[in-house]
Amino acid sequence: MLKEILDRMEEEAKKRKAPIFLHNTRLEPYQILIATILSARTRDGQTAKAVERLFSKAKSLEELAEMSVEEIEDLIKSVGFYRIKVRRIKELARILKEKGIPDNFEDLIKLPGVGRKTANIFLSYIGKPAIAVDTHVHRISNRLGIVNTRNPRETEEALKNIFPVDLWQRINYVFVGFGQTVCLPRKPLCDECPVSDYCKKVGVKKEISESEGK
Ligand code: SF4
Structure with missing residues (x-):
């Protein structure tokens, strides 16, 4: 059931050419960290432009670490809070270059x-x-009614209890793509939605079975 919902959402988002599915270039792991920092409080399109400009200039972590604050600012100033982000990126690049990239949550944060x-x-x-x-x-x-939570932290915990682990990796990019194209923040396209039959917001017709992963 949960997999079917994800499948339907992904298919629809791809059909509508959601921006998240349009990036063909596979980023290096360190570039994903930087790109996600750049994306905070910034529209997807602006983030994509800044990411492309930055990594077409800085071809490696070493090159990024060597760049001056002014150079990086010039490349990423389309994103929100770019002055703060530049300093974080500089410091992050230096640490990653010296110590490598951690692969666990505790060290990453x-x-x-x-x-x-x-x-x-x-x-x-x-x-x-x-x-x-x-x-x-x-x-x-929350709109679907899969969870009933007040903040992203609670949502993360709730989703971990509901979705089987083998689906966890898909959740972010499928929901982002679907949120960019169908379940829009202000005016969701409920009349055209492929999962409306499961959605609490429009009145559930099919129950989502709980805890498939447990
Ligand atoms: S029915 Fe509307 S609110 Fe519910 S998931 Fe679809 S677009 Fe979002």
Whole structure:
């Protein structure tokens, strides 16, 4: 049931060319950390442009660490709070260059600019079981009625109890793609939604069975 919901959402989001599915270039793990930091409080399109500009100039972690604050600022100033982010990126690049990239949650969240969401996105990206909850995941899970939570942290815990581990990696990108195209923040396209029959917001017609993964 939960897999079917994810499948339907992914198919629809891809059909509608959700921005998250349009990036063909596979980023390096360190680039995923930086890109997620850049994405905070910034529109997807602006983040994508800044990421492309930054990594077409800085071809490696070493090159990024060597760049000046001014150079990086010039490349990423389309994103929100870019002055703060530049300093975090500089410091992050220096640490990663010296110590390597951690592959566990506890060490990741000690890095500058890396919070819970960024750490989970990174862990998912490198194939570790994690659920990254951003604004799309939090909003859509609650609208559907899969969870009833007040904040992303609660949503993350609730989703971990509901979804089987083998689906965790898909949750973020499917929900983001679906949130970019169908379950929009202000005016969701409920009349065109492929999972409306499961959605609490429009009146559930099919019950989502609980705890499939337990
Ligand atoms: S029916 Fe509407 S609110 Fe529910 S998941 Fe679909 S688009 Fe979102």
